[in-house]
Amino acid sequence: MYVSVKGGETAIGHAHAWLAEARRGDTALAELSTAQIEQQLSLAVDRVMAEGACADRGLAALALKQARGDSTEAAFLLRAYRTTLPRFGYALPVDTAAMAIHRRISSTYKDLPGGQVLGPTFDYTHRLLDFALEAEGLAAPPPAAEAKEEAGRMPAVTAILAQEGLMAPDLASDAEPPDITREPLAFPADRALRLQAMARGDEGFLLSLGYSTQRGYGNAHPFVGEIRMGEVRVEIEPPELGFAIDIGDIMVSECQMVNQFAGTAEAPPQFTRGYGLVVGQNERKAMAMSLVDRALRAPELGEAATAPAQSPEFVLYHCDNVESTGFVEHLKLPHYVDFQSELEKIRAIRARWFAERAP
Template identity: 80%
Template sequence: MAYVAVKGGERAIEHAHAWLAEERRGDPALPELTVAQVEQQMSLAVDRVMAEGACFDRGLAALAVKQARGDLIEAAFLLRAYRTTLPRFGASMPLDTGAMRVRRRISATYKDLPGGQVLGPTFDYTHRLLDFALAAEGEPPPPAPESPAEAAAMPRVTGILAQEGLMAAEPHSEAEPGDLTREPLAFPADRPLRLQALARGDEGFLLGLGYSTQRGYGNAHPFVGEIRLGEVAVEIVPPELGFAIEIGDLTVTECQMVNQFAGSRTEPPQFTRGYGLVFGHGERKAMAMSLVDRALRAAELGEDAEAPAQSQEFVLYHCDNVEATGFVEHLKLPHYVDFQSELEKLRQLRATAMQEAAE
């Protein structure tokens, strides 16, 4: 594939961008949306852009949403481009999601688990009827009800199962994980690399793949062991200090998907887990990620790996929406010379075919 530099079109491009700016603004008689309004009131769009842009910064993500006119993949692209302008100071210590300040925590496997079922700010159990009250400007809603909070710990469900020996333990490790923003993916990719790719992967793509594992393309029998949403402290060890300091909090959503495992020659039958962790409030994404993570473990667990969701190359090479957009949308770029050669070849073939038919 090749492109040829073509001169011209600068004025057309300039005018197109001027029109884009006007379209972005919309009717000037209406108040302009502020970045703070996007951040506060389109917060799940902001969360998705942070997750898929792989950069946690609510203000930047909100600006990207505004600039992209609400096109969230375009916004993730903008955020990814911006991050390349910043130096990297280092890596955090691994987040301790067990110590999360939980706003939501549910389990589909245990009704009465320590810490209880906490619904948090959820769309679940809403009736999905359009609320026309929101179409009119009104007073802010009353503050949400409060109840005395217990200081009770919220142990992980996977820990409860592990105590009984029913859940495969995660081997403890402090190994330095690979980073696909520094080195291109190579296969087979180990699980830390796969999780990094999935965490920044496209929600829609992973949702479809996760769904496919439930429908029979991958033999999954999943249960939501636990979903939790809340704030987790981030710690780093600056070399000039030599001890760990907290630099703030991240909002994350975590999903532990519990799956059957028939056992192998070395492992007894037990539950295994698929894991999802995403920036912000992204429950659908965290669930889809955990389904796909478990599907991608098929080979290491000695299971058949024939479904699309179980193929590392298929999933990891195609789950990144910025990369996918780049290659799909490059088809819009001038391919005049390529196409000219195709045209000539086709004309020649047709001429030959017609000549042969005439003979």
């Protein structure tokens, strides 16, 4: 337990002044604007937005600038800011099947209805550093190629499998989901709660857990049924209006992970799915989330839950990087009284140890 301390204002003031100067860096160089961060470090912005659980690219860019690019610190800033705003209400669930597609791929069907479009992806790049980007005053890249046709509507892959009865359906309902921003996390945590926690969870943590399920810690045999990324419309139903209004678009990344399932006495053998949905462009996290979502469904599907990724307590209590960093980093705050008692105890134990061994 840490104890409150007094004093140190001058030192703290000087430390923060140094921090501000270090944040700015060499003043001979132009200052980075938040608009530049938003535009040119957009995936860092998207990550902060998702983990900060507040979809606002401008705020996420500001948080990144203030945090000197530290994404966890930036997510923390965003979480803190969102607590100052009133809640207007809940939006209607976004319809990802009606997404304005920028990217849509499947690793299960080569020729699926609607086809595959790669979108702006790092896939198939050679991962060689491009030193041309080091030069200043580069000419703008040529505009992206445009086809004559427009990419059309793309039905969800899971719907294709479901038609044949090969895919376990997700029960359609309009049950009011729990909300961890209003109620503390409690167990057993139902799937809606798990998905909300993971959507704001740390990408690195979910990535490692997802990877662990592939390596044998959990019984995963996953296929990417579909990854899609694009804009979905957001609708709300203000009580004073009594009808739904469209309040704009938001970019999301979605992953449908298809997994084996042997079937039970009640359910025939069929595929089951794990689901990942993240705001912004972040398919790595959407994929990791879908792997862990599927792993967490083990008890519901009658599978033995033996691996960390299959334990809701393990995953949900540790996936939030703001909480994790809060508890880890609190260790550097003054624990003088605690430690004083530890010191006294170990001195007494050592004295007895030496006394017992005295000739």
